[in-house]
Amino acid sequence: MSEKNHNVSRRQFLTYTLMGVGGFMGAAMVMPMVRFAVDPILQADAAGDKNELTPLSDLTEEPQPFSLTYEVEDGWVTQTMEDTVWAYLSGDEVIALSPTCTHLGCTVNFGGDENNPEQFFCPCHFGRFEIDGTNVPGTPPTEPLHRYDTEIRDGVIYVGRPQPQQ
């Protein structure tokens, strides 16, 4: 111990010690509960699997809606989800687009607007997208429709999860 006066009174020392020990014990008590509560953000994503969409022979040059069913592990239940995928052939390439508007999440339809039959149209705020998903400038959406990665196995199209384009 140095001879200098460190200005820590007995009361202050006890306060610090008790607060330290108490804080440690409180943290030990609360930490498991907090980790328990934040578990969903730390669980690994199950994405990556591709799911069957439809036979390749169903596709035409014109976008058509196909329903995509897949299973999601949701806690203690397995949910069967159903999404719509708009798919068409562009030459030999399969284009599969998500109909979720990139503005605020409404659902778009191909040819939904009589004046623009060759575009995807969102009825909520009149957002429009070209056939390849590119957003039409001057309408509310700020990015193209999300696109599914596709894979063809034995003449059947499999799709993953929609990804932002570019």
Add this chain to the structure above:
Amino acid sequence: MLQRIYDWIDDRIDITPIWRDIADHEVPEHVNPGHHFSAFVYCFGGLTFFTVVIQILSGMFLTMYYVPDIVNAHASVEYLQSEVAFGMIVRGMHHWGASVVIVMMFLHTLRVFFTGSYKKPREINWVVGVLIFFVILALGLTGYLLPWDMKAYFATQVTLEIVASVPVVGDTLETLIAGGEVIGAQTLTRFFAIHVFFLPGALLGLIAVHFIMIRRQGISGPL
């Protein structure tokens, strides 16, 4: 920094007297284990409260995953216990804590009894304490059904048989508590509501009254 934030608030709303009122109180020598180690028996009330706080906290977190529904209840308990990180610990705290509360409360009751602390002028606080005892037992009973496993189901069957044995109103009471003719969907939601909302509310009110009376009357004198 903290001091300055505190001062800023204290300047405006004068909070110092509030916490001083709560924190500053005399601890007589005969209840201080530092003076007489045997005075640790005076800790049981505080330990009961501490475990109740743990029960409330861990219970709040458990309801993030639990569902009171006959199809999903057991599956959700199994999920939170085996799949969620620290689920075993959090549920373990609630499960074992339930027993610890009852043990601590019983020891506290014995201490009050053998030191004669329930005598005049503290009779009302004894009565409130006994009410707290009943509320805690009811919390244990209703919580027992919630995992919806075999033990829960058959323990509740016994509970309902006991209720049904009450003269005259037994059958009506049984239907009221079970929420129907069988132990099922409505029993589970009922027990859940009682366990999670009604009884904790009653418990917090009673504990507040218990503590206010202790501060009003002070700790009972030495033997």
